[in-house]
Amino acid sequence: MQTDPHRPDATTSALRSARRRWTLTLIGATLFLIAVYWLAVRTATGQAVENAALYGADQVDPRAFLAARNLLDTITVTSLVAATVLVGAIGLLRRQANLAMAAMAVILGSQAVTQILKYVVLQRPDLLPTDEYLANTLPSGHTTAAMSVLFATLIVMPYRFRGVAMFFALTWAVGIGAYTVIAQWHRLSDTLAADAVALAVACAASLFLARTDRIRAVVSPGAARFTLRTVFVGLVTVVGAVSAALGAVALLASLRQDIDAATEWQLFLSAQWLAAAGSIFAALLFWWTWYRLETKRRSDLTTAR
DSSP, X not given: OOOOTTSHHHHHHHHHHHHHHHHHHHHHHHHHHHHHHHHHHSSHHHHHHHHHHHHHGGGSOHHHHHHHXXXXXXXXXXXXXXXXXXXXXXXXXXXXXXXXXXXHHHHHHHHHHHHXXXXXXXXXXXXXXXXXXXSOOOSOHHHHHHHHHHXXXXXXXXXXXXXXXXXXXXXXXXXXXXXXXXXTSOOHHHHHHHHXXXXXXXXXXXXXXXXXXXXEEOOOXXXXXXXXXHHHHHHHHHHHHHHHHHHHHHHHHHHTXXXXXXXXXXXXXXXXXXXXXXXXXXXXXXXXXXXXXXXXXXXXXXXXX
């Protein structure tokens, strides 16, 4: 006899596994953030490699540089507030106050954590003889904004629309992370740290929704829709894997060479590829934590508020 995924026992079992995923992912994202900061900021080698990548961006075609700046300029206080209001409105339209609060908290909470870490908690020691890139820029506020909007959208959207939302929001978010490197606004470590911050806060928000009994298991999608989801996730995974491989190969090759203009360009390309891969895999990881789950409708029974 097939189990109805909307039955309380089915949802309880699914949520038990999901809570473990969200908890472990939150812890893993935090440890990843610490590791990135320590290796890239607290070591002379890390600083030298990342600053060389920034110098490599001087060789970028002016048109690509302008395109990067134009996309980054779409993230302002006004646009971030608008995105926060929009995801909150979607939650309220679905008649779920807790959902609206959780989605809004992902965006605002991620940005708050990023700014506190960047300007209060984390310091960038002066480990190099001379360099113009001295200020701490970890984590990246722009990448945090983009990834947190992506995660909030995935949380607030109904299951049947999640794939469509992922398609559009992921493309934009990955572009933001990569373009911060092109525009010389941020280092690779800044974007990876921002991915970790947004992922950790999104997992915390998901745990809140689970604790307030606002999540349920869902019926398996139809064959056609399931195929489309599988193809999309597969393609995104391939793109992320190729980006990671290209970035890793370029990085390892550069570490065996003296730093010159050619090496700086290679390190820049590596940083761009790895930044894109970081955003892609953070998005796929969060997508996976919500596997076959969605927020309840207002009419669904709850045991907690």
